[in-house]
Amino acid sequence: MWHCQITAASPPTDCINVNPIPGLRAPFPGTRQRRQRSADFVRRLVAENTVTADQLIQPFFVIDGDEAQPVAAMPGVSRLGIDRLVDAAGQAHELGVPAIVLFPVTRDEAKTDDCAGAWDPEGLAPRAIRALKQAVPSLGVITDIALDPYSPHGHDGLMDEHGYITNDETVDALVRQALCHAEAGADVLGPSDMMDGRVGAIREALEAGEHRNVMIMSYAAKYASSFYGPFKEAVGAAAAFGKSNKKSYQMDPANSDEALHEVAADLQEGADLVMVKPGLPYLDIVRRVKETFAVPTFAYHVSGEYAMTKAASAAGWIDERAVVMESMLSFRRAGCDGVLTYYASDVARWLRDG
Numbered sequence: 636m637w638h639c640q641i642t643a644a645s646p647p648t649d650c651i652n653v654n655p656i657p658g659l660r661a662p663f664p665g666t667r668q669r670r671q672r673s674a675d676f677v678r679r680l681v682a683e684n685t686v687t688a689d690q691l692i693q694p695f696f697v698i699d700g701d702e703a704q705p706v707a708a709m710p711g712v713s714r715l716g717i718d719r720l721v722d723a724a725g726q727a728h729e730l731g732v733p734a735i736v737l738f739p740v741t742r743d744e745a746k747t748d749d750c751a752g753a754w755d756p757e758g759l760a761p762r763a764i765r766a767l768k769q770a771v772p773s774l775g776v777i778t779d780i781a782l783d784p785y786s787p788h789g790h791d792g793l794m795d796e797h798g799y800i801t802n803d804e805t806v807d808a809l810v811r812q813a814l815c816h817a818e819a820g821a822d823v824l825g826p827s828d829m830m831d832g833r834v835g836a837i838r839e840a841l842e843a844g845e846h847r848n849v850m851i852m853s854y855a856a857k858y859a860s861s862f863y864g865p866f867k868e869a870v871g872a873a874a875a876f877g878k879s880n881k882k883s884y885q886m887d888p889a890n891s892d893e894a895l896h897e898v899a900a901d902l903q904e905g906a907d908l909v910m911v912k913p914g915l916p917y918l919d920i921v922r923r924v925k926e927t928f929a930v931p932t933f934a935y936h937v938s939g940e941y942a943m944t945k946a947a948s949a950a951g952w953i954d955e956r957a958v959v960m961e962s963m964l965s966f967r968r969a970g971c972d973g974v975l976t977y978y979a980s981d982v983a984r985w986l987r988d989g
């Protein structure tokens with residue numbers, strides 16, 4: 636890289652070498668960066684990052700019954716009954732998507748203060764896991780470990796009499812939920828709750844229960860973000876959740892160093908894969924995590940990011956496919972091994988069809 640002082644009157648002769656390897660490249664015009672952009676073949680040869688279906692994880696919302704209920708704030712996404720879920724997951728698998736994430740949508744009657752629905756072996760999540768593993772055994776099934784679908788207030792943990800979301804009591808509940816999902820056949824557990832110590836507790840319980848190869852993809856750096864808005868509609872938590880927020884357990888968007896402590900803790904407790912969430916606004920965090928720990932690192936391109944892209948493309952203001960592919964490349968460039976995105980199957984189809 637060369638920085639040139641260019642004035643209207645004089646040609647760029649006054650160049651300072653800021654090349655990472657001094658003297659490696661000739662000064663202009665010996666080096667013209669545009670040469671390597673001059674034709675498609677060379678652009679392909681010098682591309683530093685690529686996107687393939689192998690890097691995509693498709694989230695699904697699952698409901699009881701056999702309907703497909705569209706999510707208004709997420710055009711193209713529907714809550715699916717188990718049979719439809721199995722079909723859609725099978726299609727994603729055929730397109731080369733390696734894994735999916737499941738989010739159960741629980742009926743209000745089934746929500747209780749102790750969140751016992753979270754570890755009911757006949758609950759929606761374990762039934763969906765069993766159906767998926769039977770129909771598409773080689774598709775990776777990742778589940779969400781958090782109590783929000785089972786609590787009347789929509790928080791990710793158990794609430795005490797002061798309205799505070801408890802930590803240690805919540806971790807005990809999460810362990811029961813994790814074991815329930817592991818027993819149903821989940822391949823990867825995704826604790827998305829941000830309680831302290833939950834990864835270690837889940838890992839210990841998995842070992843004790845002989846679920847040694849069940850992985851933990853921890854939502855290690857999960858921020859208290861407004862980009863989750865449409866998700867709350869999708870899982871029916873919006874009404875219950877009201878004006879409340881999750882700032883006492885999810886991270887402050889102002890913080891970056893703190894994310895490294897969160898990731899370090901989860902890795903030391905036995906997380907196999909780590910995640911940063913949300914996605915595009917937090918790529919600086921992805922980069923720091925990848926550079927610091929060099930472990931499999933994922934990002935969640937969340938519901939609000941999806942909704943914004945859909946809305947702008949529906950208005951004709953952006954080219955949806957081009958913007959999504961550029962977004963995927965940006966995740967890769969930042970250091971992501973993979974991306975959870977509601978666009979996963981679309982991206983896989985676009986890649987296949989060229």
Ligand code: PBG
Pocket residue numbers: 779780781782783791827828862863864865866867881936937938939
């Ligand atoms: C809650 C959970 C949330 C998301 C995934 N799991 C919402 C929240 O933390 O409030 C958001 C995903 C998205 O917005 O796409 N356990």
